[in-house]
Amino acid sequence: MGSDRKLRVLIAKPGLDGHDRGARVIARAFRDAGFEVIYTGCHQTPEQIVSTALQEDVDLIGLSILSGAHMYSFPRIMELLKEHNAEDIVVIGGGIFPTEDIPKLKEIGIKEIFEPGTLLEDIIQWVKTNVKPRGAAEAA
Amino acid sequence: MEIVQKILDGDIRAVARLMRDIDDEIPSAKEVLKELYPYTGKAYVIGFTGSPGVGKSTLVDRLVDKLRAVGKTVGILAIDPTSPFTGGAILGDRIRMQRHFLDSGVFIRSLATRGHFGGLTRSTHDMIDVLDAMGKDIIIVETVGVGQDEIEIAHTAHTTVLVTVPGMGDEVQAIKAGIMEIGDIFVVNKSDREGSRKTIRELRNLVELGLRRHKTEGPPWEPPIIETVASKNKGIDELYEAIMKHKKYLFDNKKTKLERVLFDRAKLHFVGILRDQLFNTVLKRARERGEDLDELVAKIVHRDVDPYTLANKLVERELGDSK
Numbered sequence: 001m002g003s004d005r006k007l008r009v010l011i012a013k014p015g016l017d018g019h020d021r022g023a024r025v026i027a028r029a030f031r032d033a034g035f036e037v038i039y040t041g042c043h044q045t046p047e048q049i050v051s052t053a054l055q056e057d058v059d060l061i062g063l064s065i066l067s068g069a070h071m072y073s074f075p076r077i078m079e080l081l082k083e084h085n086a087e088d089i090v091v092i093g094g095g096i097f098p099t100e101d102i103p104k105l106k107e108i109g110i111k112e113i114f115e116p117g118t119l120l121e122d123i124i125q126w127v128k129t130n131v132k133p134r135g136a137a138e139a140a
Numbered sequence: 141m142e143i144v145q146k147i148l149d150g151d152i153r154a155v156a157r158l159m160r161d162i163d164d165e166i167p168s169a170k171e172v173l174k175e176l177y178p179y180t181g182k183a184y185v186i187g188f189t190g191s192p193g194v195g196k197s198t199l200v201d202r203l204v205d206k207l208r209a210v211g212k213t214v215g216i217l218a219i220d221p222t223s224p225f226t227g228g229a230i231l232g233d234r235i236r237m238q239r240h241f242l243d244s245g246v247f248i249r250s251l252a253t254r255g256h257f258g259g260l261t262r263s264t265h266d267m268i269d270v271l272d273a274m275g276k277d278i279i280i281v282e283t284v285g286v287g288q289d290e291i292e293i294a295h296t297a298h299t300t301v302l303v304t305v306p307g308m309g310d311e312v313q314a315i316k317a318g319i320m321e322i323g324d325i326f327v328v329n330k331s332d333r334e335g336s337r338k339t340i341r342e343l344r345n346l347v348e349l350g351l352r353r354h355k356t357e358g359p360p361w362e363p364p365i366i367e368t369v370a371s372k373n374k375g376i377d378e379l380y381e382a383i384m385k386h387k388k389y390l391f392d393n394k395k396t397k398l399e400r401v402l403f404d405r406a407k408l409h410f411v412g413i414l415r416d417q418l419f420n421t422v423l424k425r426a427r428e429r430g431e432d433l434d435e436l437v438a439k440i441v442h443r444d445v446d447p448y449t450l451a452n453k454l455v456e457r458e459l460g461d462s463k
């Protein structure tokens with residue numbers, strides 16, 4: 001009776017930048033950590049990202065962004081999650097961010113920001129500590 | 141149950157969560173499935189199978205365009221492999237289906253094989269039932285990229301589409317039993333590539349041989365061979381027409397063909413459930429006696445006992461006479 005919850009993660013790149021090397025590396029690392037990773041690649045709109053997260057019932061959304069458009073796309077994603085009563089999905093970001101933006105992103109609910117140079121092990125450890133697979137559907 | 145009504149209403153979060161519970165083998169999911177069962181059996185199931193990289197996801201993406209254009213709602217189950225070493229998976233079939241992410245008439249779910257062989261997941265039949273109950277007209281199951289023997293899809297889908305590409309192997313590959321026998325429709329994708337003509341000729345020969353051997357009741361079905369270039373949207377109308385023709389064939393021959401498909405599917409589903417339940421029951425009772433699966437296996441490794449005797453002993457002890 002293998003009723004072990006498996007962590008499901010969405011890795012996506014919002015916006016117009018096509019540099020998906022980092023996203024691929026993290027997807028691979030998460031796979032090796034035993035997670036099920038839904039990988040949707042580049043050029044995702046916030047709407048697409050949230051729609052995928054809902055249909056795939058993920059516990060975590062990892063957003064990779066290098067284009068500098070995070071102050072547009074991240075808040076929009078958080079807004080859409082709220083609209084769909086899906087604020088329980090943890091959202092993290094990875095990429096290049098001006099230092100002054102990081103507190104702002106955390107304020108809107110992004111749980112953690114990983115900047116260049118972060119060790120993969122540290123990210124995986126963070127996820128294991130901070131993200132728990134969600135509970136069963138109400139059978140009531 | 142409130143959740144049953146939510147599924148029937150097509151509530152995305154409820155559907156997504158139930159699917160998760162099914163895959164994670166949460167006991168309450170079975171109770172929901174029991175309640176949903178009367179509402180299933182309406183959807184038409186199309187299977188796409190073939191080796192990795194032949195273009196299954198892209199074909200599915202294009203076919204969905206066509207199905208949406210004629211007003212059908214679609215559920216998609218896209219299966220990718222689980223790593224046997226870490227238990228993790230990268231599920232990437234959605235990348236090819238992005239155009240449908242915002243269409244409320246399309247629900248896409250990525251599934252990982254989680255150690256199941258056969259091309260599907262252990263949960264596929266239940267997942268089909270959920271999509272069916274939520275009201276999807278057509279359900280497309282894209283198998284994991286298969287080799288030669290993953291034929292469960294043929295006992296699951298109404299219509300099985302076997303996708304290949306030019307230059308995938310010589311005549312000997314085509315003669316072998318297994319995967320090449322299950323196609324109701326053959327697709328040669330990337331047919332603008334060299335060697336396309338030869339592949340089509342080989343498939344045609346195979347189809348003719350197959351016709352002579354399949355001696356089932358009712359009029360025979362001659363699997364059509366469709367040439368497509370999915371990335372350029374070529375041949376998709378022909379593929380759609382072929383699927384509709386096969387559907388008509390099944391419904392024109394209800395007794396001999398359609399009911400056979402439904403019987404095969406129900407049998408595969410039921411036997412799987414029964415097997416899991418028996419297995420789990422025996423192991424659970426053994427555990428209650430303090431016998432752990434790994435310890436039992438260790439006995440076999442040490443040559444203390446052979447696997448047949450041990451299995452027999454366990455089944456007999458826990459379930460009575462096993463003869």
